[in-house]
Structure formats: structure tokens, C-alpha cells
Amino acid sequence: MADGKSKVSNTATKALIAAAAAPAVLFGAVTAINRIAFRRSNIASASEVYHRVNGNKKRMANPVEWDNYILERSDVNDARYTMPALMTFKVSIEDTDFEGMQTFILNRRAINDRAVIYLHGRTLVDQPTIYHWKFLDTIARRTRAEVIVPLYPLAPDHTHEEAEALIEKLYRATADKYGADNITIMGDSSGAGIAASFCQSLPAKGLAQPKHLILVSPWVDLSLKNPDVTHFEGADPMLSASGLRKSGKLWAADLDPADARVSPINGDVTCLRNVMVFTGTREVLHPDAVLFHQRVHACGNHSELVVGTGLHNNFPLYPIPEANRAVEKIILAISMD
Numbered sequence: 001m002a003d004g005k006s007k008v009s010n011t012a013t014k015a016l017i018a019a020a021a022a023p024a025v026l027f028g029a030v031t032a033i034n035r036i037a038f039r040r041s042n043i044a045s046a047s048e049v050y051h052r053v054n055g056n057k058k059r060m061a062n063p064v065e066w067d068n069y070i071l072e073r074s075d076v077n078d079a080r081y082t083m084p085a086l087m088t089f090k091v092s093i094e095d096t097d098f099e100g101m102q103t104f105i106l107n108r109r110a111i112n113d114r115a116v117i118y119l120h121g122r123t124l125v126d127q128p129t130i131y132h133w134k135f136l137d138t139i140a141r142r143t144r145a146e147v148i149v150p151l152y153p154l155a156p157d158h159t160h161e162e163a164e165a166l167i168e169k170l171y172r173a174t175a176d177k178y179g180a181d182n183i184t185i186m187g188d189s190s191g192a193g194i195a196a197s198f199c200q201s202l203p204a205k206g207l208a209q210p211k212h213l214i215l216v217s218p219w220v221d222l223s224l225k226n227p228d229v230t231h232f233e234g235a236d237p238m239l240s241a242s243g244l245r246k247s248g249k250l251w252a253a254d255l256d257p258a259d260a261r262v263s264p265i266n267g268d269v270t271c272l273r274n275v276m277v278f279t280g281t282r283e284v285l286h287p288d289a290v291l292f293h294q295r296v297h298a299c300g301n302h303s304e305l306v307v308g309t310g311l312h313n314n315f316p317l318y319p320i321p322e323a324n325r326a327v328e329k330i331i332l333a334i335s336m337d
Contacts, residue, residue: 060243121189
């Protein structure tokens with residue numbers, strides 16, 4: 001009888017071990033497939049899994065949930081922003097105000113001879129995450145640049161006009177200090193779209209282009225009318241096209257979301273200078289990002305496209321091995337005399 005109980009116990013133990021090991025085996029199989037199919041690291045695969053299970057895309061795709069979330073962000077965005085609790089900086093950081101707009105300045109030193117104006121993304125309704133700040137801390141630490149991060153007004157209470165007016169004033173002040181030839185304008189996702197639109201508006205304002213325009217996973221068409229969007233949306237673990245379109249309509253206000261003033265893919269690209277575009281092949285914004293680069297390149301202006309195979313939105317901002325090459329290219333561009 002004792003031997004029988006022992007055999008049952010051993011069988012149960014083995015079953016529990018097998019059950020516990022199953023998720024690890026499954027994840028191992030998935031990451032192995034990802035390495036073969038996309039040539040990406042296990043960490044990058046884990047990052048995608050995380051974004052798939054955290055529910056953000058599902059919320060964006062649900063009209064009621066997304067409406068409620070946007071309304072909730074209205075109250076949050078009107079409050080003063082505070083840094084994520086776990087964020088520590090290796091460079092100096094100042095929490096300041098510019099024309100009433102909360103603005104963070106990283107790495108302000110007497111030896112600075114250039115500046116980066118960074119416009120964060122997050123679907124036009126959210127403030128920066130810890131990943132933004134870690135990325136910017138690295139950029140500031142490894143360049144001679146003062147990094148300026150304006151928390152421009154966001155939807156749903158504010159529109160593109162308010163944000164653009166404040167960004168223009170900030171650009172003028174920064175150009176007065178450093179000169180346009182020593183400024184990089186950079187942004188990610190919706191912030192990258194704003195950056196591109198702003199640079200397209202500079203000739204009409206009588207202002208010179210910055211030395212570099214760096215766009216990370218740029219959202220350059222608020223309407224997302226490109227038919228290829230549907231194909232890429234299925235692979236995107238983070239973003240829903242329907243949710244993005246809703247945010248885009250709020251941001252565009254009285255304009256058609258496809259209007260060149262808010263969708264730079266439809267604007268004049270001939271004025272742009274030293275453009276660099278980063279995009280992953282598993283993001284809904286990928287086809288328009290590639291098309292934007294192609295249009296800049298076709299008119300004879302310099303544009304460099306860096307494609308992250310098998311990678312999701314804003315991959316250069318995340319702590320994955322594939323981000324290293326992108327970060328090095330960004331640092332080199334900013335540092336180049």
C-alpha cells in the first residue's frame with residue numbers, strides 16, 4: 001500500500017513539474033521561432049508578449065473603453081506631471097515652465113553647444129513613460145546637447161494649434177541660443193508626426209530648418225487611410241488603428257485628419273533636412289513611415305530609413321538589444337559637427 005501511495009505521489013509530482021514547465025517551454029518555443037522568423041532577441045520577443053497581454057491595444061480598439069480613457073486623461077493631463085517613481089537620471093534634470101508649458105531640461109551645462117527638442121508620443125492623449133526618460137537620459141549623457149522636453153498641450157482638451165504655437169516659441173528661443181544649425185528636433189510616434197509637421201511649417205514662418213529631424217515610429221497620417229495599415233495592424237501588439245483615428249480627429253479639431261497641417265505625409269517634404277526615420281515591421285505605423293521616407297528621398301533630400309525587423313512601435317526606446325544600433329545612430333547624428 002505504501003508503495004502504491006508513493007507511486008501516485010511521484011506521478012502527481014511529475015505532473016505538477018510538467019505543468020509548471022509548460023509555459024517556459026512554450027515561451028522558449030515562441031522565442032526560438034521569433035529568432036528564426038524575425039532575427040530578433042528573446043528580450044524583444046518578451047517585450048512584444050508583455051505589450052500583447054497588458055490590454056492597451058484591446059482598450060484602444062474598444063470604442064467605449066477608449067472614449068472613457070481619453071476623458072480620464074483630460075483630468076490627469078491638466079495636473080502637473082511627476083516623474084515615474086523608479087526613474088533616476090545620470091544627467092541633471094530641471095522641471096521648468098516655458099510660456100506656461102511644463103518643460104523638462106536635461107543636461108544643461110556651460111559646455112553645451114547644441115540642443116535637442118524632443119516631442120513625446122503616446123497617441124496625443126498621454127504623457128511620457130519611464131522608457132522615454134531612460135532613452136533621453138542616455139541621449140543627453142552621451143552627447144553635448146541640452147535636451148529639452150516640452151509637455152505640450154494634449155487632447156482631448158487641446159488641439160494641434162495650441163501645441164504648435166508653443167513649440168514654435170520654444171524653437172525660436174532655442175535657435176536664438178544655439179542657432180538652427182545646432183538643433184535636432186526629434187519625436188516618437190504622434191510626437192514624431194508633430195515634429196515633421198512643425199518642420200514643414202518653418203518656411204512660411206521665415207525660420208531655418210533644424211540640422212536634423214529624427215523620427216521614431218512616426219505617425220505621419222492621422223487618417224491612417226493607407227490600405228496597408230490593415231495588414232500591419234494585426235501584427236502590432238500595441239496600437240489599434242481605430243483608437244488612433246479617434247485621437248487623431250480630436251487633435252485635428254476642425255481640420256480633416258488627412259490635412260497636410262496635421263498629417264505631414266501629405267505636406268511639402270522638399271524643405272526638410274537630414275531626416276532619419278526608425279520603424280518596426282510589427283507596427284501599424286510602419287507603411288506610412290516608409291512612404292514618408294521614400295517621399296523625402298525622392299525629392300533629393302537626405303533621408304535615412306532604419307527598419308527594425310520583427311520589432312514593435314518605438315523599439316529604440318526600449319531596453320532590448322536591437323535598440324542599441326538605433327541609439328548609436330541617433331547619438332552620432334546629434335554629435336556630428
